[in-house]
Amino acid sequence: xxxxxxxxxxxxxxxxxxxxxxxxxxxxxxxxxxxxxxxxxxxxxxxxxxxxxxxxxxxxxxxxxxxxxxxxxxxxxxxxxxxxxxxxxxxxxxxxxxxxxxxxxxxxxxxxxxxxxxxxxxxxxxxxxxxxxxxxxxxxxxxxxxxxxxxxxxxxxxxxxxxxxxxx
Amino acid sequence: xxxxxxxxxxxxxxxxxxxxxxxxxxxxxxxxxxxxxxxxxxxxxxxxxxxxxxxxxxxxxxxxxxxxxxxxxxxxxxxxxxxxxxxxxxxxxxxxxxxxxxxxxxxxxxxxxxxxxxxxxxxxxxxxxxxxxxxxxxxxxxxxxxxxxxxxxxxxxxxxxxxxxxxxxxxxxxxxxxxxxxxxxxxxxxxxxxxxxxxxxxxxxxxxxxxxxxxxxxxxxxxxxxxxxxxxxxxxxxxxxxxxxxxxxxxxxxxxxxxxxxxxxxxxxxxxxxxxxxxxxxxxxxxxxxxxxxxxxxxxxxxxxxxxxxxxxxxxxxxxxxxxxxxxxxxxxxxxxxxxxxxxxxxxxxxxxxxx
Numbered sequence: 001x002x003x004x005x006x007x008x009x010x011x012x013x014x015x016x017x018x019x020x021x022x023x024x025x026x027x028x029x030x031x032x033x034x035x036x037x038x039x040x041x042x043x044x045x046x047x048x049x050x051x052x053x054x055x056x057x058x059x060x061x062x063x064x065x066x067x068x069x070x071x072x073x074x075x076x077x078x079x080x081x082x083x084x085x086x087x088x089x090x091x092x093x094x095x096x097x098x099x100x101x102x103x104x105x106x107x108x109x110x111x112x113x114x115x116x117x118x119x120x121x122x123x124x125x126x127x128x129x130x131x132x133x134x135x136x137x138x139x140x141x142x143x144x145x146x147x148x149x150x151x152x153x154x155x156x157x158x159x160x161x162x163x164x165x166x167x168x
Numbered sequence: 169x170x171x172x173x174x175x176x177x178x179x180x181x182x183x184x185x186x187x188x189x190x191x192x193x194x195x196x197x198x199x200x201x202x203x204x205x206x207x208x209x210x211x212x213x214x215x216x217x218x219x220x221x222x223x224x225x226x227x228x229x230x231x232x233x234x235x236x237x238x239x240x241x242x243x244x245x246x247x248x249x250x251x252x253x254x255x256x257x258x259x260x261x262x263x264x265x266x267x268x269x270x271x272x273x274x275x276x277x278x279x280x281x282x283x284x285x286x287x288x289x290x291x292x293x294x295x296x297x298x299x300x301x302x303x304x305x306x307x308x309x310x311x312x313x314x315x316x317x318x319x320x321x322x323x324x325x326x327x328x329x330x331x332x333x334x335x336x337x338x339x340x341x342x343x344x345x346x347x348x349x350x351x352x353x354x355x356x357x358x359x360x361x362x363x364x365x366x367x368x369x370x371x372x373x374x375x376x377x378x379x380x381x382x383x384x385x386x387x388x389x390x391x392x393x394x395x396x397x398x399x400x401x402x403x404x405x406x407x408x409x410x411x412x413x414x415x416x417x418x419x420x421x422x423x424x425x426x427x428x429x430x431x432x433x434x435x436x437x438x439x440x441x442x443x444x445x446x447x448x449x450x451x452x453x454x455x456x457x458x459x460x461x462x463x464x465x466x467x468x469x470x471x472x473x474x475x476x477x478x479x480x481x482x483x484x485x486x487x488x489x490x491x492x493x494x495x496x497x498x499x500x501x502x503x504x505x506x507x508x509x510x511x512x513x514x515x516x517x518x519x520x521x522x523x524x
Contacts, residue, residue: 016467032479032483039371
């Protein structure tokens with residue numbers, strides 16, 4: 001078993017791994033670091049702020065110790081907790097499929113129809129679900145922005161207060 | 169004495185699909201060993217109607233005791249086999265975790281969950297469990313399947329002897345640094361990260377181009393990848409080819425400059441062994457089965473630092489001796505996946521359960 005206290009003292013492995021007789025992983029990492037630094041000097045830093053596919057913004061809890069609009073948080077929470085649509089691929093059994101000869105044909109036709117319908121339903125459910133997630137994530141992010149702006153307003157108000165009191 | 173029977177069962181059969189191709193190859197091995205052997209599937213692509221039989225047409229032979237089942241997603245097939253009182257040789261190709269499809273492709277997420285449940289139910293019927301990588305073997309062990317052995321995907325050398333598509337090869341050679349990734353467009357493959365890498369690489373090599381070869385598979389993900397390339401201003405450096413014929417795939421593998429994988433879930437990674445075999449240097453994110461498949465070959469990375477990875481690729485492409493050493497090491501690794509070795513391993517496993 002690994003002794004965690006000792007494991008914590010072990011040097012971190014290089015993030016690039018190569019098995020090469022000439023250049024080691026450590027040397028390769030050092031070379032890449034050198035090149036990145038040189039490139040930044042030449043071209044400037046890379047500003048990498050990209051969205052992530054499938055990102056879901058989480059529900060922002062109401063701000064503690066502040067008055068807030070209960071309806072906003074109630075309905076936002078409801079939207080966040082609504083389950084995504086599911087597409088059930090199971091074809092329910094039918095007694096008619098047990099008939100000799102015709103039963104097998106009927107089962108085949110039912111199966112094909114079922115798969116065709118599932119194909120389109122799944123596409124629509126997927127698209128709708130994606131839109132739901134995007135909208136809910138946007139609302140969550142907007143609510144977070146409102147919280148941040150409210151906190152900033154409160155901070156600025158607190159700064160102004162001593163001056164206003166002095167003027168009075 | 170009647171001919172022994174050993175048939176294979178799959179959920180879906182499509183030409184060019186790794187599981188189907190392996191089933192066709194294994195059918196030949198079994199026939200060479202004297203078995204009557206066919207492949208039965210639930211969904212069959214019309215191109216394969218002459219090769220694969222519909223599941224419902226299967227009739228169990230009088231002396232038939234064993235069947236081979238390839239598990240990769242939930243379907244009706246395990247329940248169907250349970251009704252036939254057969255011992256199973258379970259070949260596990262891995263199930264992509266449902267979380268990758270939640271909210272994007274509800275049916276695929278549901279089928280992935282069903283597949284994981286069925287894996288537990290298959291335990292009692294399984295007489296021999298084979299996984300195509302150590303990663304998949306660990307997955308099987310976690311599901312409670314005991315005595316799991318590894319049978320890697322076999323590389324059929326003859327499939328790679330086709331002449332190149334001259335027109336396509338010419339286009340590829342005329343371009344700048346060509347990055348290649350082969351795999352269906354799916355969130356677990358993280359093609360979006362390759363677009364981010366392309367953005368960084370184009371600062372160094374403005375003519376760099378990314379070829380994404382594979383089916384536009386997951387709902388909406390392909391559109392998202394294209395939109396991201398648009399937003400980053402690298403759309404002209406991105407080609408989504410869709411599914412391609414074997415000849416074109418070989419042309420891409422032989423003409424590209426570097427195979428790059430950002431995939432976060434691979435049960436094996438067939439294009440990795442194809443790249444190793446055909447001499448295309450690999451730079452790959454170290455996730456799931458990727459390190460197992462590469463062995464000592466290729467260059468692995470553990471962190472997605474796109475700026476640094478662009479430098480790494482530039483360094484690799486500019487340094488011929490390093491590139492040659494990486495390719496030589498990969499070729500050595502690819503040898504272990506060639507058909508004769510894998511076939512011998514398979515026959516040994518069959519012997520262990522008294523079938524060869």
